[in-house]
Amino acid sequence: MDETARGKPLLGEFLSTRRARLKPADVGLPDYGDRRRVPGLRREELAQLAGVSVAYYIRLEQGLSLNASPQVLDALATALRLDDAERHHLHTLSGGTGKGRRRLPAERVTPEMRQLVASFGDSPVVVVGRRSDVLAWNRAGHALFAGHLPADGPDRAATRPNTARLVFLDAHTRDLYADWHRKARDVVGKLRQAVGEYPDDRRLASLIGELTVGSPHFAQLWAEHRVRAWDTAEYRMRHPTVGELDVLQHSLPVPRARGIRVVVTTAEPGSPSQSALRLLDQPLEPADASAESDESADSPVRVTPVPRS
Structure with missing residues (x-):
């Protein structure tokens, strides 16, 4: 990445957009209405x-100051009414550039990860990397x-599906x-977090560029920080095979695998949505193995009408 895409300019952009979304009344300041020149x-x-000087804050927002102290960042986060994810992102943008220059390890699925995926049974599971590439999935996922x-x-590492690319560029998704x-x-919010980290x-920068060019909606959301x-x-979700279902997606970090997460999809126990999710784990199989032997060799094989991955 060039310097314009590193943490300090991104820090200024993040502060500026968070500042623009707050109205004076939100923080107990007088609102001068039409006389205000900035949002x-x-x-x-x-x-x-x-509680910082105006000159210091301006330098910080313009990317001219060195790393701000954690105390200053916390004060800015409180003043800007940031939530926990935004507060963490603010700290990452301020001090993350040195960390980001370390060589990033290749993303791979270890036997331990596959064992973890198998432990979720028939629940849909997808393993995603730091760029939202799909590293593995089970049949239901x-x-x-x-x-x-x-x-x-x-x-196939070179052509792995990417969940962000699917959401913005794939009609099925x-x-x-x-x-x-x-x-x-x-x-987009998760990709913003990834760029800070x-x-x-x-390759992450290339993905952002591809999505910005290929999807005006992505470009608009990306600019909001x-x-x-x-x-x-x-x-x-409205699945083409099992119909409409209400799901909860859980994103779980994988120990000792920086940036890799296991995304598990569940539904309310005993609900039609849970039954629909279970159907997704079923392959096309013979309906009755014993009945198969009674049929003539040139008869078609009967199969159970359930979805196939």
Whole structure:
């Protein structure tokens, strides 16, 4: 990445967009209405709220100051009403460039990861890397999110499916979410977090460029600098095979595998959605093996009408 994409300019952009979204009334300041020339808070207002000098804050927002202290960052985060994910992102952008220059390890799925995936049984599971590349999935995970793609796609590093690319550039995935716009915001927020954590990842920068050019909606959301933590999220999905279902997606970090997460999809126990998820783990199989032997050799094989990944 060039210098314009590293942590300090990104820090200034993040501060500026967070400042613009706050109205004076939100923080107990007088609102002068039409006489205000800028959206949101002025720089001097934010500096006053955070207890720092205006000159220092301006240098910080312009990318001219060195790393701010944790105390200053916490004061700015409080003044800007940042949530936990945004606060963490602010600290990362301020002090993350040195960390980002370390050589990033190749992403691979270890036997321990595959054992972890298998432990979730018939729940859909996808293993994603720091750029949201799909590193592995089980049968149900493939069937739920990308049954129209080859099941062995994650095994080929050069052409692995990418969940962000699918959400913004793939028509099947767009139709998969009832509230696609909310899913899109979540995806962009996670990519924002990734750029803060890995500012020198060239392939990540290339992905951002590709999505910005290929999707005006992505470009608009990217400019907002919103951050989304990897945690849990509820979605209503409209699957082409098993129909509509309400799910909860859990993002779990993998120990000793920086940036890799296991995303597990569940549904309320005993619900139709849970039954639908279980169907996704079923391959096409003979309906009755004993009945098969009674049929003539030139008769078609009968199969159970369940989804196939």
